[in-house]
Amino acid sequence: MDNIFTRYSRQLLFWPEGKVSQEQLSKKTVTIIGIGALGTALANHLVRAGIKELRIVDRDIVEESNLQRQMLFDEQDARNHIPKAIAAKQKLSAINSAVKIVDYIEDVNTNNIEAIVSGSDLILDGTDNMRIRYLINDISIKLAIPWIYGGVVHSRGMTTTIIPNKTPCFRCLFPNIETGHAETCDTVGVLSTVVHIIASYQATEALKLLIEDTEALREEMIQLDVWKNDFDEFPFQNSLNKECPCCQKRNFDFLNMKHSAQLISSLCGRDSIQIAPMNEAITLNFDDIITRWSNIGKIEKTPYLLRMKYDDYQLSLFKNGRLLIHGTTDTMIAKRLYSTLVGE
Template structure:
């Protein structure tokens, strides 16, 4: 019988996380929308760190163009066009065979988001799609579920924890629906694998701070991995936001 009792000792030794962080993470249910680069990095962090339950959705299949940055997939997955969710769940179980993981082979829409998120405490944006982010935002704010907007392109990215009722939402930033042509994304701008890697480190840190109750609600983090810069700034709620209006403080 393997001794797994020291699995989390090094992370519990970090004072800001500690035993309380471990306990809260172990009872947390997290839903990740997307199993591309962001979803591969973040899902493996959550599983390796001991999240209570992980739900992950993606309707796409693995291709060779994914392999430089989508770290859970193999050449065999690309040759077989394996559904990303199937390959991700298979790999995640190799890190923690008893992990509670629910994989859904579908893109998330206004119709299925409620069933997908189910009883999750937190939603992670791992899409590369503004329309899908608005699906997440509108649902999460109305259901009072925190979520983390994460956008990456080229060598730059943005991470913004959204706490319904406590800080601005995505609609506060973009009152009109921007389409994917107006916002930098991987399709148009390309992507280096180090960019989602860095974004997810910031994203999972904010996720854990939400679970610990220490996140700062109005914070937006912008970074460039190439220039080696990151800065965070505060953003106010838009009093005319059609989604936030009437919710919270």
Template sequence: MNNRYSRQELFPPIGKEGQQKISTKHVLIIGAGALGTGSAEALVRAGIGKLTIVDRDYVEWSNLQRQQLYCEEDAINRIPKAIAAGNRLKAINSSVDIKTLIADASGLELEEWAKQVDLIIDATDNFETRMMINDVSQKYQVPWIYGACVGSYGIAYTIIPEKTPCLACLLKTIPIGGLTCDTGGIISPAVNMVVAYQISEALKLLVGDMDSLRNKLVSFDLWKNQYSAIGADKLKDEHCPSCGKERSYPYLSFENQTKTAVLCGRDSVQIRPPSPIERDLEALEKAFLKQNGTVQRNPYLLSYSIDHHRLVIFKDGRVLVHGTKDITEAKALYHRYLG
């Protein structure tokens, strides 16, 4: 007799009935980095019916410290993360239907994927994609779980269309700048804690135990021994363009997305935010000086060179990524170093 899920079924809030429900559900994970690999492994071990993983990047040596599905051979061969993750997950549980996509999650693709899933888990590295996930969630009535971490800090929040405030209610506008794992570092316990929050909420949703959902935005700093859980219900905005009465899903429109263009005759891609912003070049310089690359700054722009790429960042938010004509690669570098 196969007792693979017996310990999970012995847990009363799940039981055999809940396990059966889990086995029929389809979850979409956007991103196969630290949060994505942790969440994917937990769901596959829990017996999810179908799992789709989307990621545009490949495995690098710096990933191995915290991205638990990858090994040294993946980094040596620069295997796409989606493929490496899928191979490992199939070895863990061959009964799960695992679909892997090497892709950049744009609005059009997110809309198509969202029509087929029961839950979306955020494991991205940027707020632009999160806001598109948020709009897709509201448009197609699919719950999603926001999560992020950097350094020893982490945050998680569960969003249920028509019931909770959405991410746009909480943030109002897309945050620009801030530390990333590549500029501020990260420790694996912070990743594991966010994954624990995200997957515990995911299991509640998958078995239909809505009364047990946290209904609070949780944040913590493990190094500073800080923790907070904030009730967000009062932040729901009836005029919110993403979830309000006259919603327009603004982050799915082309006008509100980051613009990219390959520069004619040059091995470079220009990336421009949806609207002009003012970058703090001095703060960016301090962050980049902690890295292995070369940093140069004048009153108008900052240049950061690493490996065979060079990012030139202007005060108005524009970035030139030199050393590639691949827009997907350029966007990956942009989000890696600029959040």
């Protein structure tokens, strides 16, 4: 590894305790859930800063529309349909080879989140899915791991830091998951600059936590609109709900949620359905699948997935049995395709 006095010289000048702070940072493990717009910016900051280990989790593959705002990906990644976790790992390892990068090409769910985040010092929110945020909140409170929420859409963004037993939790602030049709990046767009502003706030608070400079932590939730030049702070500390089912009563409703043998979900605004078997022991033999699919369409095989055009649908099948079906939002069609092409 490079001499820390060279690589991290500007940080060492800044840190409250110089080398001691850098040594603290170099022992910390962080999990980022979602390696898209926010996630790639967060990962870039933390790897350059010199943490010990970064775990990156994402279920998706790189697409051309990602390149406008997802900073670790390039055109080659999109052309080759590289899973985001893999493409990010390749870029991050080239930035700082001393940081251990652990990739998970996974859909985070009730079955796997505890194994993924256990042993982490911090969880960072890079997802665009509210249900996953409630799941992160549950595991954060259960395992006493801080997490930093971040969300962006259009030209707006918001973030706050949640520390178990010290601050209100996400469910104190948002007691019930929204069931309406909220705005998303796919329906109203997103400005790349607001992504980096929110990610920078998240990463800064992350560094404060990781070097244990708790006096510098921001206590408020911030919300901003970079296009309209609005900036607001909310007294998040005053949001504690003494009847909160999560942080006060320790009822982990999202973590304990029961699922059928398959977890079916829509990919936000993308005319796509994902079907994932809840049995984590599954490992598909791609050669068997290729034999079965050979008379159906042209198959593209990568080390991570199989891709095939079938009727009006683009299929991406991962080794753990997870199937992305692009071209429909109909769950019945998706289940029929899965049963026909993959099996039960």
